[in-house]
Each structure stands twice: as C-alpha cells, then as structure tokens.
Amino acid sequence: MKLHRLGCCAALALLSGCAAIQSTPPTAVHQPMTARPEQHPQALPSNGSIYQAATARPLFEDRRARRVGDTLTINLVERTTAQKSANASAARESSLTGGITSSARLPLKSLNGLDIEAGVESDFSGKGAAAANNLFNGTITVTVIDVYPNGNLLVSGEKMLAINQGSEFIRFSGVVNPNTVTTSNTVQSTQVADARIEYRGSGFIDESNTMAWLQRFFIAILPF
Numbered sequence: 001m002k003l004h005r006l007g008c009c010a011a012l013a014l015l016s017g018c019a020a021i022q023s024t025p026p027t028a029v030h031q032p033m034t035a036r037p038e039q040h041p042q043a044l045p046s047n048g049s050i051y052q053a054a055t056a057r058p059l060f061e062d063r064r065a066r067r068v069g070d071t072l073t074i075n076l077v078e079r080t081t082a083q084k085s086a087n088a089s090a091a092r093e094s095s096l097t098g099g100i101t102s103s104a105r106l107p108l109k110s111l112n113g114l115d116i117e118a119g120v121e122s123d124f125s126g127k128g129a130a131a132a133n134n135l136f137n138g139t140i141t142v143t144v145i146d147v148y149p150n151g152n153l154l155v156s157g158e159k160m161l162a163i164n165q166g167s168e169f170i171r172f173s174g175v176v177n178p179n180t181v182t183t184s185n186t187v188q189s190t191q192v193a194d195a196r197i198e199y200r201g202s203g204f205i206d207e208s209n210t211m212a213w214l215q216r217f218f219i220a221i222l223p224f
Contacts, residue, residue: 025200029173033156035145037069064181065153070144072155073186074172078136078197085129095119136197140172152177155192171198 027033065072096118142157156173174192181187189195211219 025169025202027158027169027171027198027200029158029171029196029198030145030154030156032145033158033171033173034143035068037067062183064178064183064185065144065155065176066147066151066178068144068147071141071157071185072144072153072176072181073139073141073184074155074157074189074192075186076136076138076140076172076189076197078134078189080132080134082133083129083131086127088124088126090122090124092122093120136199138170140170142172148175152193167202169198169200169202171200172196 097116140157140159142155144153145156146154148154153176154173155176157171159170161168161170172189172195174189174195176187176192180191189197
C-alpha cells in the first residue's frame with residue numbers, strides 16, 4: 001500500500017511538473033525579464049513637506065527611461081520579406097560511328113560490312129525558389145534590466161494573455177540607444193539592437209500542433 005501511495009505521489013509530482021513546464025514555454029530573450037529599481041539611500045530627517053532629497057527628480061529631467069527598473073514601450077513594427085530563386089541547366093551530347101569494310105584478310109569474314117554506331121546524350125535542368133514574409137505588429141512595455149557604460153539600455157519584458165483554452169506569451173529584449181527614445185517614452189522595434197522577439201503559446205491547442213517527442217525521436221534516427 002505504501003509503495004502504491006508513493007507511486008501515485010510521484011506520478012502526481014511528475015504531472016504537476018510537466019504542467020508547470022508547459023504553462024511557461026522556454027525563452028531565448030535576455031534574462032531577467034524584469035528588474036527592481038535601485039534602492040535610494042535612506043534620507044536624513046525630512047527637509048521639507050514636499051521636497052525630499054532622497055527621492056527627488058530634477059525638474060529639467062524628462063520621464064524617459066534611463067535607469068535600471070525604468071520602463072519604456074516598444075512599438076513592434078517588424079516586417080521581413082525575402083525571396084530567392086535559382087535556375088541551372090546543362091546539356092552534353094556525343095556520338096561515335098564506325099564500320100568494318102570488306103577485307104579478304106580479315107580472320108572473321110562474317111563481320112565484313114559491319115557498321116557500328118554509338119551515342120551518348122545527357123541533359124540536366126534544375127530550378128529552386130524560396131520566399132518568406134513575416135509581419136508582427138503590436139506594443140509591449142519592457143523594463144530596463146541593465147545600463148551599459150556607454151549609456152545604452154538593455155531591456156527585457158514579457159506580456160501574457162490568458163485566453164479561454166490557453167495562454168499567449170509575447171516576449172521582447174534588446175539594446176536601446178537612449179537617443180532613439182521619444183518624449184512619450186516609446187521606441188520602434190526596428191531601432192533596437194540585438195532584438196529578440198517571441199510569440200509563443202501554451203495549452204492543449206498549442207500542444208496539438210506540436211509533434212510528439214517519440215515521433216521526433218524516430219524521425220531523427222530513421223535514415224529514410
């Protein structure tokens with residue numbers, strides 16, 4: 001009985017672990033996907049009812065992201081179109097003609113008057129074409145997770161949409177030049193370096209579109 005209970009507990013733990021893994025698909029964006037702002041030094045006794053030196057922000061400073069923990073909005077305006085085609089052809093032809101004339105000195109007189117013809121012809125033609133068209137529009141707000149020595153911002157973030165039968169994950173990370181950030185604290189995704197954009201899903205609908213692991217195993221080992 002104890003072994004049966006242990007087996008059931010192990011199975012439940014395994015299933016719960018699988019469910020946890022499936023609920024959050026793996027990602028390749030920069031980690032972590034969020035960061036807490038740096039702690040301000042403890043202020044001395046209050047030096048005014050409104051102004052506090054420990055948390056004050058200069059009046060001339062705008063609200064664009066520039067420090068760890070700040071957020072900015074990425075406008076996803078990705079559009080990629082690629083097309084490639086190739087065409088090759090080759091031809092080769094050769095022929096050979098010969099014969100044996102009548103000769104009294106020929107040992108095998110039955111071959112007199114034999115004509116021989118041989119020919120080889122080879123043709124090759126090959127064509128190939130490939131095309132891709134990707135379109136991704138939307139917005140996502142990300143967090144500054146690091147500031148490089150030259151002032152560039154490493155940002156990363158995730159947006160999760162829980163739908164009736166599953167969840168959709170939009171993830172983004174990359175390096176932002178502060179000069180490209182507008183006064184409304186937004187930046188175009190085409191202006192982000194090392195951009196990593198992901199759109200993934202989880203749930204049984206997404207699982208039904210994924211090849212099972214055993215089938216992938218046989219495809220990997222079968223030589224045909």
